[in-house]
Amino acid sequence: MAKKYWLLKSEPSEFSIDDLEKSKNKTTHWDGVRNYQARNFMKEMKKGDQVLFYHSSTEPTAVVGVCEVVKEAYADHTQFDPDDKHFFPSAKPDNPIWFMVDIKFVKKLKNPVTLQKIKANPKLKNMKLIQKGSRLSVMPVEKNEFDEILKAGS
Protein backbone atom coordinates (compact mmCIF):
# COMPACT_ATOMS: atom_id res chain seq x y z
CA MET A 1 0.00 0.00 0.00
CA ALA A 2 1.52 3.29 -1.08
CA LYS A 3 2.05 5.95 1.49
CA LYS A 4 -0.53 8.69 1.50
CA TYR A 5 -0.33 12.35 2.28
CA TRP A 6 -2.60 14.53 4.39
CA LEU A 7 -3.05 17.96 5.87
CA LEU A 8 -4.26 18.68 9.39
CA LYS A 9 -5.44 22.09 10.49
CA SER A 10 -5.05 23.45 13.96
CA GLU A 11 -5.34 26.84 15.56
CA PRO A 12 -1.95 27.42 17.17
CA SER A 13 -3.66 29.03 20.15
CA GLU A 14 -5.29 25.64 20.74
CA PHE A 15 -2.49 23.31 19.65
CA SER A 16 0.57 24.35 17.68
CA ILE A 17 3.42 22.52 15.98
CA ASP A 18 5.57 23.55 18.96
CA ASP A 19 3.06 21.96 21.32
CA LEU A 20 3.38 18.77 19.29
CA GLU A 21 7.16 18.85 19.45
CA LYS A 22 6.97 19.33 23.21
CA SER A 23 4.48 16.49 23.70
CA LYS A 24 5.52 13.21 25.27
CA ASN A 25 7.32 11.18 22.59
CA LYS A 26 6.54 14.15 20.31
CA THR A 27 3.23 12.39 19.80
CA THR A 28 -0.40 13.35 20.38
CA HIS A 29 -3.86 12.00 19.73
CA TRP A 30 -5.84 14.14 17.31
CA ASP A 31 -9.15 14.36 19.14
CA GLY A 32 -12.12 16.63 18.67
CA VAL A 33 -12.84 16.11 14.98
CA ARG A 34 -16.62 16.45 14.67
CA ASN A 35 -17.12 16.59 10.95
CA TYR A 36 -18.11 13.44 9.09
CA GLN A 37 -16.05 14.08 5.99
CA ALA A 38 -12.96 14.85 8.04
CA ARG A 39 -13.61 11.75 10.12
CA ASN A 40 -13.86 9.59 7.02
CA PHE A 41 -10.53 10.86 5.77
CA MET A 42 -9.03 10.22 9.17
CA LYS A 43 -10.20 6.61 9.04
CA GLU A 44 -8.24 6.21 5.81
CA MET A 45 -5.00 7.38 7.41
CA LYS A 46 -2.43 4.60 7.70
CA LYS A 47 0.60 4.22 9.87
CA GLY A 48 3.54 5.91 8.17
CA ASP A 49 1.44 8.36 6.17
CA GLN A 50 2.95 11.82 6.06
CA VAL A 51 0.99 14.82 7.30
CA LEU A 52 1.35 18.54 6.75
CA PHE A 53 0.64 20.58 9.88
CA TYR A 54 -1.25 23.77 9.10
CA HIS A 55 -1.85 26.72 11.40
CA SER A 56 -5.25 28.32 10.87
CA SER A 57 -6.79 31.50 12.28
CA THR A 58 -3.44 33.08 12.97
CA GLU A 59 -0.98 35.48 11.38
CA PRO A 60 0.20 34.25 9.02
CA THR A 61 -1.79 31.14 8.26
CA ALA A 62 0.68 28.61 6.95
CA VAL A 63 1.91 25.05 6.67
CA VAL A 64 4.49 24.99 9.44
CA GLY A 65 5.72 21.44 9.66
CA VAL A 66 5.46 17.74 8.99
CA CYS A 67 4.26 14.91 11.16
CA GLU A 68 3.52 11.24 10.69
CA VAL A 69 0.67 8.88 11.48
CA VAL A 70 1.80 6.47 14.22
CA LYS A 71 -1.57 5.02 15.22
CA GLU A 72 -4.57 4.46 13.00
CA ALA A 73 -8.14 5.51 13.78
CA TYR A 74 -9.58 4.53 17.16
CA ALA A 75 -12.49 5.83 19.23
CA ASP A 76 -12.17 9.45 20.35
CA HIS A 77 -12.81 9.21 24.10
CA THR A 78 -13.93 12.84 24.38
CA GLN A 79 -17.25 11.96 22.71
CA PHE A 80 -18.27 10.00 25.83
CA ASP A 81 -17.25 12.63 28.39
CA PRO A 82 -20.12 14.90 29.49
CA ASP A 83 -17.60 17.40 30.85
CA ASP A 84 -15.72 17.68 27.59
CA LYS A 85 -16.69 20.32 25.09
CA HIS A 86 -16.61 17.66 22.38
CA PHE A 87 -19.16 15.50 24.23
CA PHE A 88 -21.54 13.81 21.80
CA PRO A 89 -24.55 12.36 23.67
CA SER A 90 -25.68 9.93 20.98
CA ALA A 91 -22.29 8.21 20.87
CA LYS A 92 -21.90 5.14 23.06
CA PRO A 93 -18.69 3.28 23.93
CA ASP A 94 -19.89 0.18 22.08
CA ASN A 95 -20.85 2.30 19.09
CA PRO A 96 -18.43 5.21 18.73
CA ILE A 97 -19.16 7.86 16.13
CA TRP A 98 -15.95 9.87 16.27
CA PHE A 99 -12.39 8.72 15.87
CA MET A 100 -8.90 10.01 16.29
CA VAL A 101 -5.41 9.08 15.15
CA ASP A 102 -2.03 9.51 16.79
CA ILE A 103 0.50 11.70 15.04
CA LYS A 104 4.17 12.22 15.74
CA PHE A 105 6.30 15.29 15.11
CA VAL A 106 8.74 14.90 12.22
CA LYS A 107 10.08 18.38 11.56
CA LYS A 108 9.32 22.03 11.33
CA LEU A 109 9.69 23.73 7.98
CA LYS A 110 12.56 26.16 7.87
CA ASN A 111 10.24 28.61 6.16
CA PRO A 112 6.52 28.22 6.84
CA VAL A 113 4.63 28.07 3.57
CA THR A 114 1.95 30.69 3.91
CA LEU A 115 -1.52 30.45 2.47
CA GLN A 116 -0.57 33.42 0.32
CA LYS A 117 2.39 31.50 -1.16
CA ILE A 118 0.26 28.41 -1.69
CA LYS A 119 -2.32 30.43 -3.58
CA ALA A 120 0.43 32.02 -5.67
CA ASN A 121 2.02 28.70 -6.69
CA PRO A 122 0.48 27.28 -9.88
CA LYS A 123 1.60 23.77 -8.91
CA LEU A 124 -0.56 24.00 -5.78
CA LYS A 125 -3.68 25.43 -7.32
CA ASN A 126 -5.61 22.18 -6.95
CA MET A 127 -5.03 21.80 -3.23
CA LYS A 128 -8.27 21.27 -1.33
CA LEU A 129 -7.02 23.79 1.19
CA ILE A 130 -7.55 26.70 -1.18
CA GLN A 131 -10.73 25.55 -2.82
CA LYS A 132 -13.62 27.86 -2.22
CA GLY A 133 -15.44 27.30 1.02
CA SER A 134 -13.18 24.47 2.14
CA ARG A 135 -13.37 24.18 5.90
CA LEU A 136 -12.20 20.63 6.37
CA SER A 137 -9.73 20.13 9.19
CA VAL A 138 -8.49 16.84 7.74
CA MET A 139 -7.90 16.52 4.03
CA PRO A 140 -5.86 14.49 1.57
CA VAL A 141 -2.91 16.02 -0.28
CA GLU A 142 -1.36 14.73 -3.51
CA LYS A 143 2.23 13.52 -3.34
CA ASN A 144 3.43 16.13 -5.80
CA GLU A 145 1.72 18.83 -3.72
CA PHE A 146 3.30 17.49 -0.54
CA ASP A 147 6.73 17.53 -2.21
CA GLU A 148 6.16 21.01 -3.54
CA ILE A 149 5.24 22.35 -0.09
CA LEU A 150 8.38 20.78 1.40
CA LYS A 151 10.47 22.32 -1.35
CA ALA A 152 8.90 25.73 -0.79
CA GLY A 153 9.48 25.44 2.94
CA SER A 154 13.12 24.35 2.84
Next chain:
DNA sequence: GCCAACGTTGGC
Protein backbone atom coordinates in the same frame (compact mmCIF):
# COMPACT_ATOMS: atom_id res chain seq x y z
C1' DG B 1 -15.00 41.66 14.61
C1' DC B 2 -17.20 40.68 10.21
C1' DC B 3 -19.28 37.64 7.28
C1' DA B 4 -19.38 34.02 3.50
C1' DA B 5 -19.64 29.35 3.12
C1' DC B 6 -20.82 25.26 5.03
C1' DG B 7 -22.79 21.63 8.14
C1' DT B 8 -26.31 20.24 11.35
C1' DT B 9 -30.74 20.25 13.57
C1' DG B 10 -35.46 19.84 13.99
C1' DG B 11 -40.31 21.18 12.82
C1' DC B 12 -43.45 20.09 9.53
Next chain:
DNA sequence: GCCAACGTTGGC
Protein backbone atom coordinates in the same frame (compact mmCIF):
# COMPACT_ATOMS: atom_id res chain seq x y z
C1' DG C 1 -37.53 14.60 2.75
C1' DC C 2 -37.59 19.66 2.64
C1' DC C 3 -35.75 23.71 4.26
C1' DA C 4 -35.35 27.60 7.69
C1' DA C 5 -32.80 28.58 11.55
C1' DC C 6 -28.84 28.18 13.82
C1' DG C 7 -23.90 27.14 14.82
C1' DT C 8 -19.12 26.88 13.25
C1' DT C 9 -15.03 27.68 10.55
C1' DG C 10 -11.58 30.48 9.13
C1' DG C 11 -9.79 34.15 6.00
C1' DC C 12 -9.63 38.83 5.98
